[in-house]
Structures are given as C-alpha cells and as structure tokens.
Amino acid sequence: MNLFKIISDIEQIDPEVSERYSFYSRRNLLKFGSNLVAAGIPAIVAGSLNKALAQSGAPSAAAVATLQFALTLEYLEDEFYRMGLAASGLIPAADTKVIAQISKHEAAHVALLKGALGTAAPAKPTFKYPTGTFTSYATFLATARALEDTGVAAYKGQAGELINDKAILTTALQIHSVEARHASEVRRILGLKGWVSDPAQTTFTQGGVALKTLPNTTGFTDDSFREAFDEPLTKAAVLAIAAPFLG
Amino acid sequence: MKKQQEEVSLGMLPGQLEPVRVGRRLFLRYAGAFATGGAILASCKNGEENPTTVMAPVDLGSGDVSILNYAYALEQLEAAFYTQVIATPYSGMTDAEKTLLTDIRNHEIIHREFFKAALGANAIAALTPNFTTITFTDRSSVLNTAKAFEDLGVSAYNGAGSLIKDVNYLALAGKIVSVEARHAAAIRDLLNPKSADFAGDDIVAPATGLDKADAPSVVLPIAQTYVKTQITATNLPK
Structure with a gap:
C-alpha cells in the first residue's frame, strides 16, 4: 500500500462511497465509539464525534477520505520521530524534550484518527527515508521541518472538505494548529523564523x-x-x- | 436619538456600575462621533468630564459577518498589544526578541487591517484596549500576556471554524490560525527555551494531541478583560 494507491482508491470509489462506508450503521456506530475508547480517546472527544455521526447519519464521503489522507500523513510523522528518537547519537540532549513532545503528539494523532476511522482506517504504509535521515541531525531536522510545514498546509487544504462535518472539522483544526506549533519550533531550532x-x-x-x-x-x-x-x-x-x- | 443612545449605552455597562448621566456636551460629541460612523474612541479617551467610561458597545452581528467581526476584535486586541510592546520595549529585550516581536506585530496589524477591509461597512468600530494589568517594562509580564493572547487566538479560531458557512472564509481563517499557532510556539519557546512548552501539555491535550477549541462564549469574556469597549455577541451562529 502506498499513498498514491490510497488516494486513487478513495477518488475512484466516489460513486459507491455511501455503500462502501455503510459500516456506519447503528451497529458500527457503537463500534466506532468503542474503537475510540480502545484507543484511549477521552469520552468527550468520542462523544462529540459520535454526536456528529448521530446528527448526520454518517460522516460524508469527503470527511472519510480526508481522515484517511490525514492518517497516512500522521503515520509517516509518527514513524519518523520514533525512528529519530531511537537512533543512537542523532538528537542532541538539548533538543530531546522538543522532539519527544512532537513524537508524543504524532502518536496521539495516529491513535485518534485510527479510532475515528475504525474499519475504514488504512494500514500503515511502509515508508522509506532519504539517506542520512537518521544519521545526520541536520538532515533529520530539515526533514522534520518539511513534514511539519507540509502537514500544516495539508490539513489546511482539506478544511473545506469538512465544512459539512462540523465535529470532524473542529478536530482537524485542533490537529492543524498543533502541527503549526511543531513547525514553528522545528524551524526555530534550525535557526529559521517560525513562520x-x-x-x-x-x-x-x-x-x-x-x-x-x-x-x-x-x-x-x-x-x-x-x-x-x-x-x-x-x-x-x-x-x-x-x-x-x-x- | 438621544433617548435611544442612552438606553443602549447605559444598558450595556457592566453590572456593578451606577447608570452614568451623560452630560450634554459629551453627549453631543459622542453622538457626533457615532453619526460619522467612526472615532467614538478618540472622544472617550478624553474623559475629564466624566470619569466613568461611556462607550458605545459594539455588537458583532450575525452569520458569517459576526464570526469575521469576532476575529477582527481579537486581531485588534493582539495588534494593539504588540504595537505597545514594540513602542515601549521591556528592559533587556534582545535584538532577536525585538525582531521576533516586530514580526508578530506586523502580522497582527496585517490581520487586523485585512479583516477591517474585508468586512467593509459591516466592520465593528475600533475597540479601546485595557492593558492596565500588563507591565510593559517587564519581560515576564509581556511574554506571558503574549502567550495568553496567542493561545486564546488559536483556541478561538479552532472553535469558530465550524460556525463559518462560506468555505472561502473558512479557508482564510485557516490561513490565519496556523500563523497564530506559530506565534504561540515561538513565544512559549522564548519563555522556556527548548522545553516541551512550545506545545505544552497545558495547551495540547497529551492523550489526543489536540489543541484547544473554545466557543466565542468562552473566549469573549476573557478578551473582554483587555478591552474597555463592551462587546456583545447575542446573534452569533451556534
């Protein structure tokens, strides 16, 4: 599985999308909730997402596609930071707190989105990383900056897709601004402006x-x-x- | 006109205040400013005739306009704050800090002026800030206020996104909120460099990785403590 395949799948299934996602039946609505609980998502978040589902019957096809797209990006960020933190001698002690905090959030985003998508969650793709990503701190940071700035821009680009799924839109915005905080901090560690x-x-x-x-x-x-x-x-x-x- | 003005302005004064008798001279000035649709605030600054502030309340309106006015109000607050920060730098402000804070000031002024222009005739009046709780000569006071404003702005935009109907306005709010979040992280990093605070557990929920999203009914009372002008928001979308 790769990003391109996920996206083309999503785009191609548009006509049948309501059928394909008919797992948002009442039974699966309950499952959706329990997934969130299993993922450690606080009841208030699960509650608001379920409320949105209850109101609209099901998230729109656009919202499901957006969450799948977001999850794929979060998989990449999550794995990237975990590998960075695991790479011996890569991250200077002075920067560990920052990178660990970012990593914690990316892991939480993966859990949140997987829980929200339930059976519609794509599996984690196999990623590869350019040479030097986990041996050169400069390369690692430059990659982090690219991923964070891209993440901010990606969520922003999808906001309009969620305009009819209000609870999901709010959640996406809450992730979006966290990515922006990350981007700002990574940029500043690199000696760049945060903007x-x-x-x-x-x-x-x-x-x-x-x-x-x-x-x-x-x-x-x-x-x-x-x-x-x-x-x-x-x-x-x-x-x-x-x-x-x-x- | 006079009767209506008094009812509106007095009715909206904060609860504990005694009704204020508006002197004829002040009233004429006040009404004149109102009629020309603008600088009520300039006249209110000169309060020697009436020590209790009498100021027209502003109402944000309804629909998407009210959300844009809400954003405009918050941007006014931020722009006024950073303008003062740069005009009277706190003691010990480094060159790097001045550059960073000047950048933020410029962004907030651009946001403010952008909303004013975009709203046109629907824009609320200029608000009069109340920064009496801030010590502009003190780094900690200034940066902690900046942190509070930036975090408040992020939570406000996050909470208001779902209230917007027009997808183009939503896109614009999205373009601005992440800039506010970048500011917030930078300010937090100035206060506690290279710690987890840039996106600390106090503002980003550790279990979900979600930033705050607050409704206008939560944000406005906080913002109001820094604004003399009474802001009313009775017709915001829910």
Whole structure:
C-alpha cells in the first residue's frame, strides 16, 4: 500500500462511497465509539464525534477520505520521530524534550484518527527515508521541518472538505494548529523564523483584499505580508512532497 | 436619538456600575462621533468630564459577518498589544526578541487591517484596549500576556471554524490560525527555551494531541478583560 494507491482508491470509489462506508450503521456506530475508547480517546472527544455521526447519519464521503489522507500523513510523522528518537547519537540532549513532545503528539494523532476511522482506517504504509535521515541531525531536522510545514498546509487544504462535518472539522483544526506549533519550533531550532515566507506568493492578495495597500502597513516588508497568511496545499501537491518517503 | 443612545449605552455597562448621566456636551460629541460612523474612541479617551467610561458597545452581528467581526476584535486586541510592546520595549529585550516581536506585530496589524477591509461597512468600530494589568517594562509580564493572547487566538479560531458557512472564509481563517499557532510556539519557546512548552501539555491535550477549541462564549469574556469597549455577541451562529 502506498499513498498514491490510497488516494486513487478513495477518488475512484466516489460513486459507491455511501455503500462502501455503510459500516456506519447503528451497529458500527457503537463500534466506532468503542474503537475510540480502545484507543484511549477521552469520552468527550468520542462523544462529540459520535454526536456528529448521530446528527448526520454518517460522516460524508469527503470527511472519510480526508481522515484517511490525514492518517497516512500522521503515520509517516509518527514513524519518523520514533525512528529519530531511537537512533543512537542523532538528537542532541538539548533538543530531546522538543522532539519527544512532537513524537508524543504524532502518536496521539495516529491513535485518534485510527479510532475515528475504525474499519475504514488504512494500514500503515511502509515508508522509506532519504539517506542520512537518521544519521545526520541536520538532515533529520530539515526533514522534520518539511513534514511539519507540509502537514500544516495539508490539513489546511482539506478544511473545506469538512465544512459539512462540523465535529470532524473542529478536530482537524485542533490537529492543524498543533502541527503549526511543531513547525514553528522545528524551524526555530534550525535557526529559521517560525513562520513561512513563500516567495511563490506574488499577488499579495487575500480574499480579494490587496494587502500592500492596507492602512498602517507602511514600511512592512514583503516577508511580513507573506508570513501573515499560511498557504494551503492540495492533496496532489502534498503527495508529490511525500513521494520520496513512499516504500 | 438621544433617548435611544442612552438606553443602549447605559444598558450595556457592566453590572456593578451606577447608570452614568451623560452630560450634554459629551453627549453631543459622542453622538457626533457615532453619526460619522467612526472615532467614538478618540472622544472617550478624553474623559475629564466624566470619569466613568461611556462607550458605545459594539455588537458583532450575525452569520458569517459576526464570526469575521469576532476575529477582527481579537486581531485588534493582539495588534494593539504588540504595537505597545514594540513602542515601549521591556528592559533587556534582545535584538532577536525585538525582531521576533516586530514580526508578530506586523502580522497582527496585517490581520487586523485585512479583516477591517474585508468586512467593509459591516466592520465593528475600533475597540479601546485595557492593558492596565500588563507591565510593559517587564519581560515576564509581556511574554506571558503574549502567550495568553496567542493561545486564546488559536483556541478561538479552532472553535469558530465550524460556525463559518462560506468555505472561502473558512479557508482564510485557516490561513490565519496556523500563523497564530506559530506565534504561540515561538513565544512559549522564548519563555522556556527548548522545553516541551512550545506545545505544552497545558495547551495540547497529551492523550489526543489536540489543541484547544473554545466557543466565542468562552473566549469573549476573557478578551473582554483587555478591552474597555463592551462587546456583545447575542446573534452569533451556534
């Protein structure tokens, strides 16, 4: 199994998706809840997700696909940090607390998403890592930065897919901002700013508003305008970035 | 007009305050500012005639506009705070800290002005901050306030996302919330470098790895303690 296959599967099954996910019957709704409990998910989270299911009958096909996509990214992040922490002599003692905290969150995200998806959860793919990932700390950190910034952009890019699944949207947003905290910290360890200035952003326009002519911004650099808005990535763009990790 | 103004403004004053008699001169100034749709706050700053603040409450409105105004209110608060931080640096502020805090100030000003422009005629008035609890000369006071504001902003956007109907507004909120989260991590790292605090167990639930998501009814009373202008939000979507 690889990322591309998961995604193409999801896209191809669109017509039958309601049938394919008909496990969200009443019986499986209960199973969904028990999965969350088994995964150690606090009842309040399980409750809110189940409430959303109860209200809508089932999560939309778009929401299921988004959660599967998210789980695959979380699998990668989770394994990456666990391998990094296990690699002898890789992470300096001074940075261990930071990396361990990130790793803890990624493991929690995997458990949360697996629990939420139940039988619809894809298996963990086999990942591969570029040479030096776990022997050079610089390479490890650079990879961490890429994964975190991509994770932020990936969740952001899928938010619209969840607009009709309110409880799932909220949960996704709560993961999204944690990835952003991670990204900021990893960037700062690398000696970078915690925020992203994407040189590809040349329009300086958001939501139809021309940023550079806004009042009270005289003297602000292009970087400030770019950094103030984190840009999303489409699924396809995320997959292209994830490609080197696919086994 | 006069009667209506008094009812609205007095009715919304915080509970313990005695009703305030608005002097004729102040009222004229107040009403004039109201009529021109803007700088009520400028007149309120000059309070020698009436030591009790009389300020028009602002209501966030309803529907997506109310959520955008909610965000605008929070961005106003953050922008005003960091503007003061940079204008009167705390003692011992390093160059690196000044660069970082100036970046954040600029982002928050851009967010504020963006919302104002996007809302157009629907935008709430400028809010008057109340920073009396903050010691701007003290690093710990400033950075701990910054941490509280950034964490509050993240939880507010996370909690408001599901209240937004228009997918384009949701996308914009998404573009901003992660910037606030990046700020929060950086500020937390300044307070306790290279610890777990950048995404500490106090703000990211360890069992789920989830950041906070708070409803406006939770966020606004906290924000209100830093804003003199009374903010009302009776018609927000639920």
